[in-house]
Amino acid sequence: MTYEELEAIKAILGHWSPETMPYQVFENREEYDGALRQLAEKGIIRPCGGGWLLTERGEELLRPYKVENAVILAAGGSDMSSKSIYSLPKGLFIKDGETLIERQIRQLRDVGIYDITVVVGYKQELYFFLMEKYGVRLAVNVAPSKGNVLSLAAQGVELSNTYICNCDNYFAENPFSPYEYRSFHATIQKDDTSHELVVRKDADGRIAEVVTQSNAGECIYGHAYMDRAFSARFKELLVEQLSLFRVDMLFWEEFLSRNADVLDMKARCYDSEYLLEFDSVQEIQNIDGLFLDNVSQKVNEKICAILNCKPDEIANIEILPKGLTNILFSFSVHDERYIFRYPGDFSEAFIYRDREVRAQKMAAEAGVDTTYVYIDESGCKLSKFRQNCEDLSGRYYKELGLMCEIARKIRAMHDQSISMPDWPHYYNNPIQAADHLMELASQMKGNLFERFAAERESIRRLYDYTERDGIEKRMCHNDINADNILITDTTFDIIDWEFAGYNDPAYDFGRVIGGYECEDPAVEAIVSAYLGYACSELELLHWLAYAAIHNWYYFNWALYVESIGNSSRDWMIFFYRQVKKFTAYCLPRYGQIYGEG
Numbered sequence: 132m133t134y135e136e137l138e139a140i141k142a143i144l145g146h147w148s149p150e151t152m153p154y155q156v157f158e159n160r161e162e163y164d165g166a167l168r169q170l171a172e173k174g175i176i177r178p179c180g181g182g183w184l185l186t187e188r189g190e191e192l193l194r195p196y197k198v199e200n201a202v203i204l205a206a207g208g209s210d211m212s213s214k215s216i217y218s219l220p221k222g223l224f225i226k227d228g229e230t231l232i233e234r235q236i237r238q239l240r241d242v243g244i245y246d247i248t249v250v251v252g253y254k255q256e257l258y259f260f261l262m263e264k265y266g267v268r269l270a271v272n273v274a275p276s277k278g279n280v281l282s283l284a285a286q287g288v289e290l291s292n293t294y295i296c297n298c299d300n301y302f303a304e305n306p307f308s309p310y311e312y313r314s315f316h317a318t319i320q321k322d323d324t325s326h327e328l329v330v331r332k333d334a335d336g337r338i339a340e341v342v343t344q345s346n347a348g349e350c351i352y353g354h355a356y357m358d359r360a361f362s363a364r365f366k367e368l369l370v371e372q373l374s375l376f377r378v379d380m381l382f383w384e385e386f387l388s389r390n391a392d393v394l395d396m397k398a399r400c401y402d403s404e405y406l407l408e409f410d411s412v413q414e415i416q417n418i419d420g421l422f423l424d425n426v427s428q429k430v431n432e433k434i435c436a437i438l439n440c441k442p443d444e445i446a447n448i449e450i451l452p453k454g455l456t457n458i459l460f461s462f463s464v465h466d467e468r469y470i471f472r473y474p475g476d477f478s479e480a481f482i483y484r485d486r487e488v489r490a491q492k493m494a495a496e497a498g499v500d501t502t503y504v505y506i507d508e509s510g511c512k513l514s515k516f517r518q519n520c521e522d523l524s525g526r527y528y529k530e531l532g533l534m535c536e537i538a539r540k541i542r543a544m545h546d547q548s549i550s551m552p553d554w555p556h557y558y559n560n561p562i563q564a565a566d567h568l569m570e571l572a573s574q575m576k577g578n579l580f581e582r583f584a585a586e587r588e589s590i591r592r593l594y595d596y597t598e599r600d601g602i603e604k605r606m607c608h609n610d611i612n613a614d615n616i617l618i619t620d621t622t623f624d625i626i627d628w629e630f631a632g633y634n635d636p637a638y639d640f641g642r643v644i645g646g647y648e649c650e651d652p653a654v655e656a657i658v659s660a661y662l663g664y665a666c667s668e669l670e671l672l673h674w675l676a677y678a679a680i681h682n683w684y685y686f687n688w689a690l691y692v693e694s695i696g697n698s699s700r701d702w703m704i705f706f707y708r709q710v711k712k713f714t715a716y717c718l719p720r721y722g723q724i725y726g727e728g
Contacts, residue, residue, distance in 0.1 A: 132175070132192055137312045139166040140193070143176065143183045146242070146308045153306065153405045154317075196310040198356070199246060199291045201239050204282045205232060205298035206252030206272035220254050222298025232258070232298045236265050238305040239294070248289070249298075250282040278381040284369050290362035295355040295383070301407040306354060314361040315399040316384065317353035319406055324348045328384055330398045338396050341388035349398060351384050353406035357396075364394060430473060430511065437505045437513055440464045461516050468518070470502075474510030482629050484508040486557045490544075490606055490631030497547040499540055500624050502617070514626065517617045527613040528646035531653050535660035537616060537643060540625055541608070542661050545636050548606035557606065559632025561680050562594050565687040572690040579690060589714045590683045593676050596721040597635065600673045605636040609681075612642045636661075637674045641681020645709055649675055649716040672720055679713035682706045 138156040142149060142163070149163045157163045167183065170176045175189035185193070205222040222232035229237075232249070239247055247267040251258045252275025261267045270287035272279075283290065294307060306317070316338065318330055329348035331340040341351065357365060368390050372378050378386065387394055431442050444464055451459040451470070458473040474482070488506050495503040505513040526533050548554070569587075573579045580587065608615075609630040617624045640661075644654045658666045658674045666674075689703035721727075 132196075132312075133166075134312045135162070135166045136170055136175070137193075137196060137310060139163060139170060140176070140185065140189070141308050141310060143167075143185065144309075153304065154399050154401050193310055196312055197292060198242075198244055198294060198307075198309055198311055200289060201244050201247045201294040201296060201307075202283070202288055202290070203232060203235060203247065203249045203296045203298055204279055205258060206250050206255075206275040206282050206285075207279060220257060220298070223257055224299070226301060231301055232261070233265075235296055235298070235300065235302070236261070236267065238302060239296075239307055240265070241305055242307045243309050244294070244307065248287065250285050250288060252282075274379065277379050278383075278385070280369070280373075280381045280383040280386045281379055283365075283383050284373055290357055290366055292359050293357050293362060295357060297354070300353055302353070303405060303407070306401075306405070311356045311358070314356055314358045314396040316351060316355040316387075316396055317406055318349045318398045318400045319352045319403045320347070320400060321350050321403070322347045324350050327351065328382065332398050336397050338387065338398050339391050341384050341391075349400060353401065355384075355396070361394060361396060368394070430471065433505075433511060434462075434464070434471060434513065438464050438469070468516035469504065470514045470516050472510070472512040472514075482510070483559075483632070484510055486559070486631050486633075487628050489557055490608065491628040493547045493606055494544050494608075494625065494628060497543050499544045499547075500626055500628070501622060502624050502626055517619055517622060517624070519619055521618045523613045523616060523618065527616075531656055534643060534653065534657050536623070537611070537625075538640075538657050538661035540623065541611065541636075541639050541643070542663070544608065544625070545605035545639075548633070551606060551633070554604065554606075554633045557631075557633040558604075559607075559609070559634040561634060561638060561684045562591060565590075565684045568684075568687040568691040572687065572694040575694040576690065586683070586710060586714070589718060590680060590710065593714060593718055593721065594680055596717075596725060597637070597673055597676050597680070599725065600669060602635055602637065602673060604633055606633050607631060607636060607639045609634070609638055611639050635677060637677035638681055640674050641678050641685070641709075644674060645678045645682065645713075649713065669724065672717060672724070675713055676717040676721065679710055679717060682709035682713070686710055 135156060141147060147153065149157060149160060157166070167176065170189070171178070171183075174186055175192060176183045177186055178184075203222070205220060223230045225231075226234070236247060239245075245266070247265070248270050249258060249261055249267050250270045250272050252272040255269070255271060258269060262269060268287060270282075270285040272282045272285050274281055282288070283295070292311070316330070321327060323345065324343075324347065325345040327343075327348075327350040328341050329344050329350055330338050331342060332349075333339045365387075369386070372386075372389075378389075381389070387396060431445070434440070434445060435442060445462050447461075447463040447468075449461045451461060459470055460473075461468060461470045463469075485508055488508055491500065491503060491506050491512075494500040502514040502517060504515060505511075523533075528534065551557075566587075569579050569583075608625060608628060609632055610627065611625060615625060615627045617626055640658070644657055647654050654675065655666060655671055658671055662670065683706075686703060686706035689699035689706055692699045693703065
C-alpha cells in the first residue's frame with residue numbers, strides 16, 4: 132500500500148476530506164479518484180451505496196499502520212512562568228472551558244487512541260487528576276529544565292507507532308487518525324522564524340536538518356508521529372548518546388537533526404490556521420479566547436466594575452511586549468482603548484505597591500500622568516491607551532528642548548509632594564534598596580558584595596556627600612526613561628510609577644541626564660530647567676552624582692533579575708558603565724568641595 136492510498140482510505144473513513152485537507156496529499160481531485168481506483172483494483176475497497184467500503188483484505192493491510200499510543204510532553208515550565216497569570220503549566224491553560232491537554236486527550240480518544248502517557252515535571256502534581264479522569268499514565272522527567280529529549284527517555288515512556296504531542300498545542304480540528312503511513316513531523320510556513328526550529332528537507336520531503344534562522348521558513352510545529360521502525364532506532368540512539376556533552380539539553384527534534392542520516396522522518400506541512408501553539412506571551416493571543424480565559428476572573432470583574440461594562444464587551448485584546456516585570460495587554464470597551472497591567476511574581480522584591488499607588492495618584496492630580504484610570508496595591512492598574520505616540524528614540528537626548536520640558540514635568544510632580552506629612556512611610560533609600568537586591572542576587576550568583584566591593588564603596592561615599600548638600604526630598608518616579616514618556620499631538624504624560632518613592636529629587640534624572648557626558652552644557656541646561664533658575668556648581672554636581680546612584684540601583688536590579696533566571700537584556704552592562712563614568716567624575720570634585728580631596 133502506498134502513502135497516497137492510505138490517505139485515501141483515511142478520507143473514506145471520515146478522518147478528512149479531499150476538499151478540506153489540512154495538509155497536501157493530492158494535487159487535485161483526479162489524483163484522489165485515481166488512488167480510489169487503484170485501491171478498488173487491489174481489492175482493498177469496494178463500492179457500497181454510492182460510496183466505498185473497506186474490505187476484509189483492506190482491514191488486514193491496515194493493521195501495520197495502526198497508531199498504538201500517544202505521548203504528550205508536559206514536563207517543561209514556560210518562559211512566562213515568572214508572570215503570575217501564567218504560573219500554571221501551559222497544558223492547563225483553558226480554552227472554551229477545557230484545558231489544552233484535556234482537549235488533546237479527548238481528540239486522541241475520539242479516534243480510538245486510549246493508550247496515552249503524559250510526561251510531567253514542572254508542577255507535576257497539577258496533572259495528577261488526568262490519571263483518574265482519563266486513565267492516562269504519567270511519566271516523570273526528572274530534569275524538566277533541560278531539553279525535552281529527556282522526556283522521551285523518561286521511565287515509562289513507550290515508543291512504537293506513537294504520536295508525540297506537546298501540551299500547549301491547540302488544534303481547531305482533530306489532527307489525529309487511527310492510522311499513519313510513516314513517521315512525520317507537522318510543520319507550518321512562517322515569515323518570521325526567529326523563535327522557531329526550521330526544517331531543511333531533501334528532495335523527498337525527508338527532514339535532513341533542523342536549524343535556527345530568522346527569515347521565512349518551514350517550522351517545527353504541532354504534533355509528530357513515530358512509526359515502529361523509527362521508534363526502535365530512536366531509542367537505540369538515545370541510549371548511546373544521552374550521556375554525551377549537552378545532548379540532554381536538546382529538544383528531541385534537535386536530536387533528530389543530529390541523527391538525520393539514520394532517522395527517516397518526513398515533514399508534513401499544515402495550514403497555519405490548523406495548528407496553534409504558544410511559546411511566548413505574545414503568541415498566546417494567536418489562540419482566540421485563550422488569553423482572557425486564563426486571566427484571573429477577578430481581573431475581568433475588576434475591568435467590568437471600573438468601566439461599567441460586561442465581559443463580552445471587552446474586545447480587541449492585544450498583549451504588549453513592553454515591560455520586563457509585568458504582563459500588559461490593551462483592549463477596547465465602548466470604542467475606547469485601555470491598557471491593563473497584571474504584575475509579575477518576581478517584582479515583589481523591588482516594587483512597593485503602596486508607594487506606587489500614592490505616587491500614581493499624585494501624578495494624576497498634578498497633571499503629569501493623565502492616562503490614569505485605576506490602580507490598587509495588588510499591582511493591577513488600568514490606564515487610557517494613547518494612540519499615535521511619538522517615537523522618541525530619535526529625539527531623546529538629541530533635542531534639548533524636549534529634555535528641558537521633561538525636567539519641568541518632573542518638577543510638577545515633585546512640587547505635589549511639598550509638605551508631605553506621611554513621607555516616612557514612603558521613604559526610599561537607594562543605597563539600602565540596592566544592597567537588598569545585591570543580597571538577593573548573591574544567593575545565586577555568589578558573593579557580589581565582595582566582587583563589587585570597590586564600586587559599592589565609591590557609591591556609598593558619593594551618597595554621603597549628596598546627603599550633606601541639604602537638598603529636600605520629594606516623591607519621585609525613580610525610573611524615568613524614553614519608554615515611560617508618552618507624547619502625542621495633544622498630550623504629554625510620564626507613566627509607570629512602579630519604582631516610585633520619597634527620596635532625593637535628583638534621583639529622577641539618572642536617565643534624563645545620563646545620556647550626556649558630564650561636562651556637556653546640556654546637563655546644566657536641563658538641571659536649570661528643573662530648578663527654574665541657573666543652577667549652582669554644587670547643584671550641578673549633586674544631580675550628576677545622582678546619575679551614578681540611580682544607575683547603581685538599576686545595576687543591582689539587573690543582577691537580581693538575572694539571578695532568578697530572567698533576562699535583563701543589555702541593561703546590566705549599560706548601568707555598570709554609567710556608574711563608573713559618573714562616579715569617576717563626581718567623587719574627586721566632591722572631595723575638593725568638602726575638603727577631603
